[in-house]
Amino acid sequence: MGLFNGGNIALTDIPVLTSDEFRGEVVRHCQSGDRLVNLFGSSDGPQGVRLFAVLGLEDEGGLLVLSTRVLAGSPSYRSITRDLPAAHLFEREIAEQWAILPEGHPWLKPVRYHVNYRGVADIWPEIERRSIPGVYPFYAMDGDEVHEVGVGPVHAGIIEPGHFRFQCHGENILHLEIQLGYQHRGIEPMLCGRDLKRGVLLSESIAGDTSIGHSLAFCEVVESLAGVMVPPRAQAIRVAALELERLVNHVGDLGALGMDAGFLPTSAYFGRMRGDYLNLLLALTGNRFGKGLCRPGGVVFDMDAGMVDEFCYKLKCYKKEFDDVSGLLFSRPSVLARFEGVGVIAMEEAKILGLVGPVARASQLEQDVRIEYSSGMWQYYHIPISLSATGDVLARALVRRQEVLRSIEFLLKILPGLPKGPVSAPVGPMKADSFAVSMVEGWRGEIMHVGITDDQGSFTRYKVKDPSFHNWFGLAQAMRGQEISDFPLCNKSFNLSYCGHDL
Amino acid sequence: MILSIFFHWFFVCLTAPFFLGVIGRVKAFASGKVGPPLLQPYFDLGKLFRKRSIYSRNMTWVFRLAPAVTFAAMLAVSLLVPFGALKAPVQFEGDILLIVGVLALSRFFMIAAAMDTGFSMEGMGASREAFFACLSEVALFMNFITLALLAHSLSLSRMLGADSPVSWNLLGPALLLVVASFFIVFLAENCRIPIDDPDTHLELTMIHEVMLLEHGGVDLAYMFYAAAVKFFIFAAILVPIILPVQTEYLCVRMMSFLGGMLGLSVLVGIVESSMARIRLDRVRNLLLISFALAFFGLIVALWRG
Numbered sequence: 081m082g083l084f085n086g087g088n089i090a091l092t093d094i095p096v097l098t099s100d101e102f103r104g105e106v107v108r109h110c111q112s113g114d115r116l117v118n119l120f121g122s123s124d125g126p127q128g129v130r131l132f133a134v135l136g137l138e139d140e141g142g143l144l145v146l147s148t149r150v151l152a153g154s155p156s157y158r159s160i161t162r163d164l165p166a167a168h169l170f171e172r173e174i175a176e177q178w179a180i181l182p183e184g185h186p187w188l189k190p191v192r193y194h195v196n197y198r199g200v201a202d203i204w205p206e207i208e209r210r211s212i213p214g215v216y217p218f219y220a221m222d223g224d225e226v227h228e229v230g231v232g233p234v235h236a237g238i239i240e241p242g243h244f245r246f247q248c249h250g251e252n253i254l255h256l257e258i259q260l261g262y263q264h265r266g267i268e269p270m271l272c273g274r275d276l277k278r279g280v281l282l283s284e285s286i287a288g289d290t291s292i293g294h295s296l297a298f299c300e301v302v303e304s305l306a307g308v309m310v311p312p313r314a315q316a317i318r319v320a321a322l323e324l325e326r327l328v329n330h331v332g333d334l335g336a337l338g339m340d341a342g343f344l345p346t347s348a349y350f351g352r353m354r355g356d357y358l359n360l361l362l363a364l365t366g367n368r369f370g371k372g373l374c375r376p377g378g379v380v381f382d383m384d385a386g387m388v389d390e391f392c393y394k395l396k397c398y399k400k401e402f403d404d405v406s407g408l409l410f411s412r413p414s415v416l417a418r419f420e421g422v423g424v425i426a427m428e429e430a431k432i433l434g435l436v437g438p439v440a441r442a443s444q445l446e447q448d449v450r451i452e453y454s455s456g457m458w459q460y461y462h463i464p465i466s467l468s469a470t471g472d473v474l475a476r477a478l479v480r481r482q483e484v485l486r487s488i489e490f491l492l493k494i495l496p497g498l499p500k501g502p503v504s505a506p507v508g509p510m511k512a513d514s515f516a517v518s519m520v521e522g523w524r525g526e527i528m529h530v531g532i533t534d535d536q537g538s539f540t541r542y543k544v545k546d547p548s549f550h551n552w553f554g555l556a557q558a559m560r561g562q563e564i565s566d567f568p569l570c571n572k573s574f575n576l577s578y579c580g581h582d583l
Numbered sequence: 584m585i586l587s588i589f590f591h592w593f594f595v596c597l598t599a600p601f602f603l604g605v606i607g608r609v610k611a612f613a614s615g616k617v618g619p620p621l622l623q624p625y626f627d628l629g630k631l632f633r634k635r636s637i638y639s640r641n642m643t644w645v646f647r648l649a650p651a652v653t654f655a656a657m658l659a660v661s662l663l664v665p666f667g668a669l670k671a672p673v674q675f676e677g678d679i680l681l682i683v684g685v686l687a688l689s690r691f692f693m694i695a696a697a698m699d700t701g702f703s704m705e706g707m708g709a710s711r712e713a714f715f716a717c718l719s720e721v722a723l724f725m726n727f728i729t730l731a732l733l734a735h736s737l738s739l740s741r742m743l744g745a746d747s748p749v750s751w752n753l754l755g756p757a758l759l760l761v762v763a764s765f766f767i768v769f770l771a772e773n774c775r776i777p778i779d780d781p782d783t784h785l786e787l788t789m790i791h792e793v794m795l796l797e798h799g800g801v802d803l804a805y806m807f808y809a810a811a812v813k814f815f816i817f818a819a820i821l822v823p824i825i826l827p828v829q830t831e832y833l834c835v836r837m838m839s840f841l842g843g844m845l846g847l848s849v850l851v852g853i854v855e856s857s858m859a860r861i862r863l864d865r866v867r868n869l870l871l872i873s874f875a876l877a878f879f880g881l882i883v884a885l886w887r888g
Contacts, residue, residue, distance in 0.1 A: 227703065227706075228703065229703045229704060229707065229787075230703065231704075231786070231787065236784040236785065236786055237784045237785075250710075251707075251711075251863060251864065338859075340783075340785060340788075341859040341860060342776050342777070342780040342783065342859045342860030343858070343859035343860075344610055344613065344614050344782075344855070344856055345613055345614050345615075345856055347614070348614035348615055348616060349614070349615065352615075412858065412859060414777065414858040414859040414860075414861065415858075415859045417859075417861065417862065417865075418859050418860065418861070418862060422862075563862065563863055563864055564707070564787055565787055565788040565862075565863040566788075566862065566863075567787050568785040568787055568788055569788075
C-alpha cells in the first residue's frame with residue numbers, strides 16, 4: 081500500500097502477506113532499485129507480532145508499506161538479510177525487541193542489550209544481566225601476526241560510549257566490529273501513549289545534536305494523524321531551523337576533520353564559526369541546539385522583520401568567512417593527502433549496505449529526503465543535491481562543504497519571503513488504528529518516524545530510525561584494509577550518533 | 584669539571600621547557616587564539632611533580648625504571664653537546680657514537696616500558712617508534728659522518744664549536760643538505776607534525792604520546808622533561824650548524840645561540856600550523872628522504888674534501 085512522506089493509512093489497508101511472500105516482495109523491490117527504509121515489528125495483540133517493511137520507491141517519490149504476521153506459537157521467520165544485506169541490523173533489532181528468530185541470519189547478535197517487549201523468553205538468555213560487550217564472542221581471527229586492538233567504551237575526549245574491536249595485521253585493519261548499546265534509554269516505549277507534550281520533549285533528546293530533525297519528524301507524525309494543516313509560516317521557520325542545524329554540524333565536522341588530520345588553523349576557525357550558527361539558533365529558539373521550537377501544530381517562536389534582516393546580514397558575512405576558511409582547508413596538499421583515498425565506499429557497496437545521508441551522497445548515491453520525498457516547504461523551494469563521486473573522506477568533506485553553501489543560499493532565499501500568517505494551529509485527537517510515517521533529512525541523513533495508533537487514537541508503537549542506524553555498518557566496512565591510524569579521521573568523516581542508534 | 588657539569592645541567596633543565604612553550608604560543612597565534620602562557624610547560628611539570636605515580640598490578644620494574652633511565656639518558660647526552668658559549672663538559676674523539684648510543688638506550692627503555700603495560704595501543708605505539716627510529720637513526724648517523732668529514736673530527740664539540748673549520752663559505756652545498764636532512768630528523772625524533780602530533784587525543788594515531796598513556800605523576804613529569812631536554816639537545820646541534828658564529832665574545836655567541844634556538848622553535852611552530860600530519864605509512868618516505876639528503880651531503884663533502 082503506497083503513501084507519501086507525512087501521510088497516514090489505516091492499519092487494515094496495509095496488506096498482510098505470508099512470511100515468504102513478504103520476504104519475496106521486499107527482496108524483489110530492493111533488487112529492482114527500491115530501497116529498504118525501515119523494517120520493524122509491532123505488537124499484534126496476543127496472536128503475535130506484525131512486521132512492517134517500509135520501502136522507498138525509486139521513481140515515484142512514494143513509500144510502500146508491506147506487512148506480515150509472526151504468530152506467537154512459532155516466533156520465527158526466514159531471514160531477509162541473506163538476500164538483502166541492508167536488513168541486517170533491522171532483523172537483529174526485531175529479534176531483540178520481539179524475541180522472534182530470523183532463521184538463517186548470518187550474524188545474529190544483540191543490538192542494545194535489553195529484554196524484549198513481549199515479556200517472553202529472550203533469544204539470548206539473561207540478556208539484561210550481560211555486560212556490554214562482556215561475554216559476547218567477537219569476530220576473531222587466528223594467526224601469529226594478527227593482533228587485536230580494543231578501543232572504548234570509554235574514549236579519550238568527550239564523546240559517547242561505544243566499543244570498537246579491530247583485528248589488525250601490523251598497521252592494517254583486517255576487520256572492525258562495532259558494538260554499541262551503552263546509551264539505550266528505551267525511547268521507543270516511552271514515546272507510546274498519548275502524552276504529546278512529553279513525547280515532543282523526548283523526541284528532542286533522541287540525539288542531542290539532531291533535536292530539530294527528530295522533533296520535526298515527531299511533530300509531522302502527530303500532525304498527520306491529527307489531520308492538522310500546519311501554517312505555511314511555521315513550515316518555513318521549521319525548515320530554516322533544520323538548515324541551521326545542518327550548518328552547525330557540518331561546519332563543526334569540517335573543523336574536526338582538520339583537527340584529526342593535524343591541521344590546526346581551520347579547526348580553530350571552524351570551531352568559532354560553528355558557534356556563530358549556534359547563536360543564530362539561540363536567537364531563533366532560545367536554545368543553542370534548537371530545543372523548544374517545534375511543537376505539534378507549528379512552531380513556538382515567530383521571526384519578526386528585524387530578526388529576518390539580521391539573519392540575512394549575518395548569513396552573508398558567514399558565507400564569505402566559510403568560503404575563505406574552507407578554501408584554506410581544501411587547498412592544502414598535506415590535508416588533501418590525508419583525505420584522499422581513505423575509507424573508500426564504492427557506490428555499489430553503499431547501495432548494498434543501504435547507506436543514507438551525506439555518506440551515501442559522497443558515494444554518488446542520489447539520496448536526499450528533501451528532494452526525493454519532499455514535503456512542506458521543500459515542495460516550493462528546491463535545493464540542489466550535493467554529490468561527490470570518490471566515496472572517501474575527501475568526498476564526505478566536500479559534500480559537507482557543498483551542503484553548507486547550499487543551505488546558506490537556501491536560507492537567504494526563503495527568509496526574506498517568509499509566508500504571512502500564524503505560526504501554529506490547534507491539534508485535535510489523533511486518528512485511531514492508523515499508521516503514519518514522516519521523513520526528515522537531518523544533517524546526518526534520513527530520519528524516519530513511524531507512529532501506529534490503537535482504537536483510542538494513542539500510540540501503541542512508535543518507531544524511531546536515526547540515519548546512524550544505517551551508517552554504522554558502513555563505517556566498519558570502510559575501515560577494511562585501511563591503516564588503523566586513519567580510523568579517527570574516517571570515523572569523524574562519518575560522525576555518527578551513538579545515542580541515535582541506541583535509542 | 585664537576586662544577587661545569589652541574590652548570591650545564593642547570594642551564595639545560597632551566598631553559599629546555601621554555602622552547603616548548605614558544606611552539607605552543609606560535610601554534611595558538613596561527614589559529615587566532617591567545618594560547619597558554621610561555622611558561623606553561625613549567626607549570627605542567629610543577630603540577631606533575633607534585634602528584635603520585637600510579638601503577639597497575641601487571642607492571643614490572645621495567646615500567647618504573649623507564650622514566651628515570653629516559654631522563655638520565657637525556658641529561659647524559661646533554662653533557663656532550665655545547666650550548667653556545669658553554670663548552671661541552673665532556674668531549675672526546677668518537678663521542679658522537681656515544682650520543683647515538685645513549686639516545687637508543689633511552690628509546691629502548693621507553694619501548695620496553697610501553698610493552699610492559701600489556702596495553703594493545705601502547706604496543707602499537709612502541710612498534711611504530713621502533714620502526715621509525717631505525718630509519719631516523721640511519722639518517723642521523725649519515726649527518727654525523729658528513730659533519731665529521733668536514734670537521735676532520737669525530738667529536739661533536741669540534742664539529743659545532745667556535746673553532747670548528749665548518750663554515751658556510753667553504754662548504755655551503757654540503758651543509759645545506761645536512762641542515763635539510765637534520766631538520767627532518769629533528770622533527771621526527773621530537774615527535775612534531777608532520778611525523779607525529781603532540782597535541783592529538785586520538786590514541787590510534789599517536790606514536791610517542793601513546794607510549795606515555797599509562798605514565799602518571801612524577802613518572803610522566805620525567806618523561807615530559809626528557810622530551811623537552813631532547814628537543815633542546817637536537818635544536819642545540821642544529822643551531823650551530825645553521826649559525827656558525829665565530830667570535831671571541833662569549834656574550835655574542837650566547838646571544839646568537841639562544842636567538843637561533845628561539846628562531847628554530849618559532850619555525851617548528853610555523854611548520855606545525857601550516858601543514859597537516861602526513862599519513863603514517865608515508866612517514867618512512869619522509870625519513871628516507873632525510874637519509875637521501877644526508878647521503879648526498881656526504882657525497883658532496885667527499886667530492887669537495
